[in-house]
Amino acid sequence: MLIFEHSKPGRRAQAQAPSADKPAGIPEKLLRKRKPRLPEVSEMQAVRHYTRLSQKNFSIDTQFYPLGSCTMKYNPRACNSLAMLPGLINRHPLAPDTHSQGFMSAMHELQEILKEVTGMSAVSLAPMAGAQGEFSGIAMIRAYHDARNDTGRTEILVPDAAHGTNPATAVMCGYKAREIPTKADGDVDMDALQDALGPQTAGIMLTNPSTLGVFERRIKEIADRVHGAGGLLYYDGANLNAILGRVRPGDMGFDVIHMNLHKTFSTPHGGGGPGAGPVGVSERLLPFLPIPMVGTDGRDFHWLTEEQCPQSIGRLSAFAGNAGVLLRAYVYAKMLGAEGMHRVADYSTLNANYMLKRLMDAGFTAAYPERRATHEFIITLKKEAKELGVNAMDFAKRLLDYGMHAPTTYFPLLVPECFLIEPTETEARESLDAFVDAMIQIREEAKTDAEKLKGAPYSLPVRRLDDVRAARELDLHWQPGEDQA
Amino acid sequence: MSNTPDNLKYTKSHEWVRDEGDGTVSVGITDHAQELLGDLVFVELPEVGTQLTAGDECAVVESVKAASDVYSPLDGEVTEANEALADSPEAINEAPYDNWIFRLRLSNPAQLDELLDAEAYAALAEED
Numbered sequence: 141m142l143i144f145e146h147s148k149p150g151r152r153a154q155a156q157a158p159s160a161d162k163p164a165g166i167p168e169k170l171l172r173k174r175k176p177r178l179p180e181v182s183e184m185q186a187v188r189h190y191t192r193l194s195q196k197n198f199s200i201d202t203q204f205y206p207l208g209s210c211t212m213k214y215n216p217r218a219c220n221s222l223a224m225l226p227g228l229i230n231r232h233p234l235a236p237d238t239h240s241q242g243f244m245s246a247m248h249e250l251q252e253i254l255k256e257v258t259g260m261s262a263v264s265l266a267p268m269a270g271a272q273g274e275f276s277g278i279a280m281i282r283a284y285h286d287a288r289n290d291t292g293r294t295e296i297l298v299p300d301a302a303h304g305t306n307p308a309t310a311v312m313c314g315y316k317a318r319e320i321p322t323k324a325d326g327d328v329d330m331d332a333l334q335d336a337l338g339p340q341t342a343g344i345m346l347t348n349p350s351t352l353g354v355f356e357r358r359i360k361e362i363a364d365r366v367h368g369a370g371g372l373l374y375y376d377g378a379n380l381n382a383i384l385g386r387v388r389p390g391d392m393g394f395d396v397i398h399m400n401l402h403k404t405f406s407t408p409h410g411g412g413g414p415g416a417g418p419v420g421v422s423e424r425l426l427p428f429l430p431i432p433m434v435g436t437d438g439r440d441f442h443w444l445t446e447e448q449c450p451q452s453i454g455r456l457s458a459f460a461g462n463a464g465v466l467l468r469a470y471v472y473a474k475m476l477g478a479e480g481m482h483r484v485a486d487y488s489t490l491n492a493n494y495m496l497k498r499l500m501d502a503g504f505t506a507a508y509p510e511r512r513a514t515h516e517f518i519i520t521l522k523k524e525a526k527e528l529g530v531n532a533m534d535f536a537k538r539l540l541d542y543g544m545h546a547p548t549t550y551f552p553l554l555v556p557e558c559f560l561i562e563p564t565e566t567e568a569r570e571s572l573d574a575f576v577d578a579m580i581q582i583r584e585e586a587k588t589d590a591e592k593l594k595g596a597p598y599s600l601p602v603r604r605l606d607d608v609r610a611a612r613e614l615d616l617h618w619q620p621g622e623d624q625a
Numbered sequence: 626m627s628n629t630p631d632n633l634k635y636t637k638s639h640e641w642v643r644d645e646g647d648g649t650v651s652v653g654i655t656d657h658a659q660e661l662l663g664d665l666v667f668v669e670l671p672e673v674g675t676q677l678t679a680g681d682e683c684a685v686v687e688s689v690k691a692a693s694d695v696y697s698p699l700d701g702e703v704t705e706a707n708e709a710l711a712d713s714p715e716a717i718n719e720a721p722y723d724n725w726i727f728r729l730r731l732s733n734p735a736q737l738d739e740l741l742d743a744e745a746y747a748a749l750a751e752e753d
Binding site: 549550551553556607608611612 | 661664666667689690691693714715753
């Protein structure tokens with residue numbers, strides 16, 4: 141039930157009721173004639189409504205959530221409490237530097253930590269989300285070529301195993317995205333890469349490990365060839381969790397990287413934000429980093445802006461990134477330390493490989509059986525779909541009844557009927573076992589009663605949704621007086 | 626088992642091509658392709674007059690599972706786009722070979738011979 145459906149004219153939550161006074165100083169013609177159609181409910185009704193909604197959440201705080209490519213790891217509560225300290229949360233973004241030294245020193249240290257972890261020359265925390273991070277990365281590649289009057293470069297290469305947003309980013313920055321195929325073993329097809337490279341190549345966007353859950357083994361050779369053609373390498377940080385503290389994108393030869401702090405550095409995830417997508421660059425892209433950044437003279441901290449960075453691609457928001465999110469990542473990084481970062485990579489990889497092995501032993505089909513998994517892996521349920529008549533979506537929906545969020549389904553597109561499974565380092569062995577056991581159990585159910593799986597889930601507030609009708613007949617809008625049945 | 630009519634030509638990227646015998650061809654996606662994609666919810670059509678080279682992305686078919694590019698099988702100019710699909714993308718699921726997506730006037734008709742025949746395409750689809 142929507143909160144609008146609880147509405148009764150005249151009912152109020154007095155504590156939150158807006159002032160009835162006409163706002164001063166706004167011309168009469170701009171004032172609205174009709175009251176906004178807000179729901180009218182009591183405070184208790186509002187509290188119950190939203191508490192009930194929150195209880196329906198299926199989240200990392202309540203359930204195992206192995207959503208591949210998304211790194212749904214646990215967010216330690218300490219990050220939250222420290223980022224909410226009054227001195228930080230009450231700082232006005234326009235407060236002078238002299239009143240912001242504590243916050244700025246934390247941001248400066250976060251820049252340094254991310255620089256060290258990724259092996260890049262400098263980091264800007266300005267991008268407000270992963271998408272802005274990607275955009276800044278490619279915008280810097282463009283700025284670099286333009287600054288050298290090298291204007292004939294029109295293409296960005298994107299392997300088909302790259303993160304799904306990459307081609308869109310290339311197009312947003314005015315490039316043509318050119319797809320590079322992957323070989324059956326999961327590595328980039330080097331012959332196809334060689335054919336695609338030329339004077340029109342601005343750069344390549346790679347995720348390593350790739351979306352196929354395997355490490356691109358010939359990355360040095362790829363870097364040499366792309367650089368040889370005059371292009372730059374962009375690293376999508378989606379899968380940084382797998383290599384944290386073990387391998388650095390800077391050492392692999394990348395020129396620019398964006399990081400999703402909500403994935404690797406444990407800031408709150410999903411729901412459209414707020415996010416943070418810092419970018420790191422190699423020496424040659426330094427002048428183009430987005431502003432503002434925090435600089436220091438060794439004692440005090442100050443903002444680096446247009447004045448110090450005249451070639452910057454510019455600002456991405458009114459202020460300096462999502463401060464609250466950046467602070468949470470800072471606390472998380474400080475709690476882990478260098479040793480802890482190693483353990484993130486070790487255990488996220490160990491957990492994934494443990495699950496993969498158990499699933500294969502139980503007769504499920506790995507998409508890349510001869511490859512070691514990174515922090516995530518793919519199984520294909522093609523065989524089950526053919527023999528038992530239940531597809532990946534039926535398995536996914538039934539997992540919800542077993543109290544687990546489904547893995548990513550039908551992505552990457554290269555693998556039919558697939559699950560992309562990412563347990564993360566924060567899960568205990570018991571949860572990993574419970575997932576594998578549930579998969580075995582569901583397969584047994586499919587053998588005896590396939591129809592039952594087609595109707596799953598049975599235990600949640602809503603049953604199987606008609607996603608086709610939802611997409612074909614978009615209905616996102618409720619009006620008073622509409623059918624309330 | 627998906628349907629692969631003998632009178633059509635095919636591409637590796639799952640388009641079908643029907644030679645209309647007047648220098649134009651109709652292009653759609655195969656039964657196998659619609660099966661893999663599942664229920665279609667959106668079709669983006671090419672603009673009439675667009676000049677295409679074989680292999681160019683020129684349309685998009687979107688299902689609840691995935692959005693997938695449609696590639697031009699041949700060189701030519703788009704003469705017609707099947708506007709009816711904008712309102713009823715499901716027509717492709719129901720009858721993939723009756724519902725072409727766009728028509729091309731070929732600039733290089735000899736390319737037709739390079740396309741796959743039904744047997745070769747069926748073998749390819751079987752491997753998928």
